[in-house]
Amino acid sequence: MAFEPKIIGFLCNWCSYTGADLAGVSRIKSAPNVRILRTMCSGRVDPAFILKAFQLGADGVVVMGCHLGDCHYQEGNFKTIRRIPFLHRLIGGFGIDRRRLRLEWVSASEGERFAEVVNQFTEEIRSLGPLKLPVHAEMRRDVRRVKDLEEATH
Amino acid sequence: MARPTLALYWAASCGGCEIAVLDLQEKILDVANAFDIVLWPVAMDFKYADIRGRADKSIDLCLFNGSIRNSENEEIARLLRDKSRVLVAFGSCAMEGGIPGLANLTSKEEILKFVFRDSPSTVTTNGGVMPQTHSTMPEGKIEIPELWETVRALDQVVEVEYYVPGCPPVPGQIWNVVEHILSGKPLPPPGSVLGAGSKTCCDECSRTKQEKKLTRFYRPFEIQMDPERCLLEQGIVCMGPATRDGCGALCPKANMPCRGCYGLPPNVTDQGAKMVSAISSVIDAHEPEEIEKILDQVVDPLGTFYRFSLAHSILRRVQKP
């Protein structure tokens, strides 16, 4: 079976989620691989959510927000433009290819752009392949002994 | 009436938690009088066989410090879990992996290779033979435990009733916990953190906090640090925002930044994520280039944010190189 990327998308309510809606309403085709989670602002996206997404099996994570200057809450996306590069360093340290985490600005009227981002990112993750992390095996409940767990992981 | 039984054990530990218990000073006599100590390898001569011979759940309280690094640590953790009614992850290592957890940034192979082959002072034997778990000597067979690939906290191996954070837990807090237990008052629900607060180190820290607008970070040796003002405001990376209170903010009091040894505050699942969030919030820059420059000044985020909690972080360990 060919690899189908599992991507988690955090979309801000006011701009990018609306943009995604627009893409849908406009019948613009986009890859189905992005599972969307709506937050009120991209600044609400706690870095822990992103790490959790990878922990639970996401191959890629995309965060979408309003263009700078357009944030419904004024400053929210400014925090995001600092958090994501910072997170890149963190996940890079863990051995996760930085390209698996992406930040994009998509406004409410940019249905086309939304589709473009989704399609392009899906292909990028497809070429990177599935993300296998040591923690995936650690999450297993059915294995009791460390020896068995480590043999499964490594 | 028989005294309640108490066991203290150390896994991959430094002995600091034992010292912290001793730092109860004369109050240690109250502990010795109130409990019948059935295991404490550092100070008493009970052996593993004594514990194996006990009935299940016959140890009323077990304070377990140290992380799970090898097969012996795991074996004794499981043994003590079976024999203990209440098992406490005592100290940072048992609670979240501690500093030995930093080994999750490297691998067992890399460690063994350096220690037994590549270290500049090491002379290799037989072309670089590594330690063997089982050795057949001319006289007979001897063995040592197997190192596991990944360092784990206690609750990643067995169920744990309570947690006492700190590296080590400060004696005053240890006494609070012991006193509570001795008083007979009901304990909080299992899974609770004892001997600590429910806020962050910042709440305990007496430094002045004004507005944080950071355009630059400094490493502690690079500048003279103002002893009155918030360290983060001065551009010194301080783990206070992502660390549970309870220690009295000892390190900021000593003019050094917090490094997170009291572990995760309530409702935080990852100290690294929390610090990324906190620091990003106070960086005063909007241009990508400027931001990258400032972030480069936060050296070793992995080893700093996860100094004590890597084993219990969301991602737990790096990919094996």
Add this chain to the structure above:
Amino acid sequence: MRQIKIDPVTRLEGHGKIDIFLNDDGEVVKTYFQIPELRGFEQFCVGRPVEEMPRITTRICGVCPEAHHMASVKACDMVFHVEVPPTAKKLRQLLYNVFFAGDHTTHFYALGGPDFIVGPDAPPAERNILGVVKKVGLEVGGKVIEMRKRTQEVIKTIGGKQTHQVTALPGGISKGLTEEERSRIEEHCRWFVDFGQFTQKVFEDIVLKNKAYVDLILSDAYSMKIHSMGLVDEMNRVNFYDGRVRVVDPHGQEVVKYAPHEYLDNVAEHVEPWTYLKFPFLKKVGWKGFVEGKESGVYWATPLSRLNAADGMPTPLAQAEYEKMYTTLGGKPVHATLATHWARIIELLSASEMALELAKDPEITGPHIRNIPTETPTEGFGIVEAPRGTLTHHYVTDSRGILTKVNLIVGTTNNYAPISMSVQKAAKGMIRKGTEVTEGVLNTIEMAFRAYDPCFGCATHAFTGRPSVKIRLLDASGSVLQVFDRT
């Protein structure tokens, strides 16, 4: 062959196990002292900022974190090519000497001391601090707790935390001393000197006046004729914090005196595949196996070896005791392992005297406690004497001060070969053909390693006097012949 296992060894810091093999005549053929733990600091510190090392390496040992804190910061100073202001250096030394006195106290009174003070043949129930108290009086227990309390208070004042200090950083120390703090510390130091003298008296009354004990100290089963190592100052006096490493051969002749950056020319580590700890030896002499003598590279780094390697103590009261010890034991160097306990309390006194001197120094409350490094970081070496042996930290960094290589030779590691040899020697001496292997006999074997041992043990906890070992005697097929349950 019959195999006796002691697992784990107890009343010491760390994990260890001993296997004793006997032939059909009941004689000890061989013993193995294995170390089952390895955490990998040298490897996982690569990639860390070097200035964090004084706070990371303390976690190697929570009993002597001060030793790592100091060795580490000295290596960091050198990495950054930065001078430390005199006030900062004195503060570090004050903390260090106070720590030394406290650490030696707990070992002597609660760990190794009881074997000695109460006697190796005493019933196990008395071979602990309680027995010590019975022998010398109740005030002793209280005094030991007081000593620990006072030393910890000083350490917290200067080091920031009682366990795992934080204040040392490259170029100085993060926190200075107020006059109020200094005055309180001076008062504590006077108390420490009194306590140090009290301890000499305890040793004299209980041990030296007892001929049987003196004979035991000088007996062959506990002798170890190997090289001695210790840090000395420019006048070849014992110094715990700074100086050069001096090594003398079993006859007392100096073979080398090296500066920290020369350690790789002088010390190497031998690997055996049955243990996770390596065996340091003198490189120029060479590894000849677990053997004694001038031609063997095996050396020890203990309080006794420090006194052997030096020409004297840096403080007057301790110097008098130093001279007395060598006169009593027949001259320098002394090779009686059990005399390490004596050397230890002489160091306790010396450290207390040094601390008092520093506490009275007006410069110690000075405001200038840090120099900001300006040079590009490269490489550094820091050596101190930990209570249990010479401690070496070696760091290499990139131009940002991020570690690329870390090499450590830790106190007790120096003594791993002699400990193994002492255990075997004691076993061979104590278990002979026809000997009934009782718990008393086994305790005399444990005494051999306890003399070296760093550990702390608890002044108030080794009460219950439970015996130390459960022994199973197995024949070659693994059937149990006899069980000694000392518990």
